[in-house]
Amino acid sequence: MDTTGKPLFCDIDLAKRIERAEVQLITNGSVAAHRRNGEGTGFLKPVMEGVASFAEKASPLNKVAGLGFGGVPDDVLLDEIEQAYADRGAPVQVELAHLADPDVGAVLTERGYQLTSYENVLGFPLSGKHGRLVPEGIGIRPSGEEELERWIEVIADGFAHPDTQGVPSQEEFPREVIAAAVRDLVGAAGMRRYSAVCDGAVVGGASVRMTDGIAQLTGAATAPAHRRRGVQTALLAARLADAAAVGCDIAVVTTQPGSKSQENAQRQGFHLLYTRAILVKQT
Template identity: 60%
Template sequence: MFGGDGPESDGIVGDVDTDVLFCGTDLAARIERAETQLIVAATHAAAGRGADVLAVPVAGGYACFAEPHSPLNKVVGLGFDGVPDTALLGEVEHMMAGRGAATQVELSTLADPAIAAMLTARGYHVTGFEDILGRVPNGDEQSVPGVEVRRADDLAAWVDVVVEGFAHPDGVGVPTHEEFPRDVIERVERDMEKAGATAYVALCDGVVAGGGSARFADGIAQLTGAATAPAYRRRGVQTALLATRLADAAAAGCDIAVVTTSPGSQSQQNVQRRGFQLLYTRAVLVKPLV
């Protein structure tokens, strides 16, 4: 919460004049735990449809594999519960390689620096970055004229518009380090919904123009999977999706809402216009297959 009289363990500090958020290691650890829980739950959802998955605890985080070429294939949540055991990390690398996947680690800039040193010594190299932004949801969001946002009652339409949006990036900012097959993204979106993410669609003139999702847990609102169909961009669809999900986050009692973006992207500009501030960055480190 904002102000100096809130519990320090929240890790959220605001200035009464500038409303600047400060993210310390406590808040970063909360956010990384929430991210880990979501990725693990989505991986288990993939197992429910018959995928040969991997979900192994690693020093407070998890190494996950859902299926070939999936964005769920990574090690998440490291950095806030000690340095990984080298033998266990070697086993994870071996299991990933056995599934035809490089080992990818997403590591917060607020994580224990010894982990980055350990990974680079093992042959990992940085392939990209992603920014984590946050703001306090206060429930006073304004609607966008001409755009109606509601919880999705047709998951097929929601998946279709999100996948279509992801297939046509806006081309702003740093080029993404990742590309995924369309059918894999379709399955991942459904797995995320089964993992507890609530699906939302935005409509313009009754037509589904965009979609997004949100997971509310442990006081954190994770705003995920937002995309707009190319024909409906620059009409406030993302702003409307943000407003509704932030209002629902406030109603759910969340003290922080977070979103992950590519550095310098249109998505980052959109959320910063809605009051989101940069909390920290994750470095994406990969150990290639040999």
């Protein structure tokens, strides 16, 4: 891995590219949730090259993403979006990159949106070949359909027990909703899944989605009894190696500010690219 510390610069074009990939990811997962629950239970609305998504009650996919790179939404469009969330008893949550058009933030705050938290987007430059690191006693392999439920269980457990280091997350989701969202995403978003195996049992899992030269690291977790053994480092190395092999030029991951996840990512050579402000309006 590249641990030279050479800064990776993120300009507006790169941020727009990453946000576009995020919009695609959320859209695909939300569509899958609508199919599972029945049409009309949720919605997807385009918003100035971004998207407003409602997958199902209490879902982590309920958000407005990708704003600020395709113009400023007017009051009519925002009224429509806010009403759609209100009809489902949900607040409007906007994730707004700090490299986006600042006029979007001004419009939202004038409409009563409040800043509740932040999340960081980190990047890793992919070039040439990347090695695979496999700790003793652990195997890393593509995850097959026969172990999908165990893989989802490991990932859902990881999300249910988030970092306690750094700025705490303001979001909490029921474990069954997390598991459903993970299942929707891996089934609809074209992800590659990986399992970490010890003595024949799945003890860790991770996934990556590759699009437009971007490798989105979309989730990783290790069973508590197998932590501190290098499982996450090995899962990361496998994903970076595969992403570089198919021509991706950058890998990205989202973390809570100051979290253990961010610390671990930066130790592996990731650089902070930009921050998303989380703006919420109760409907």
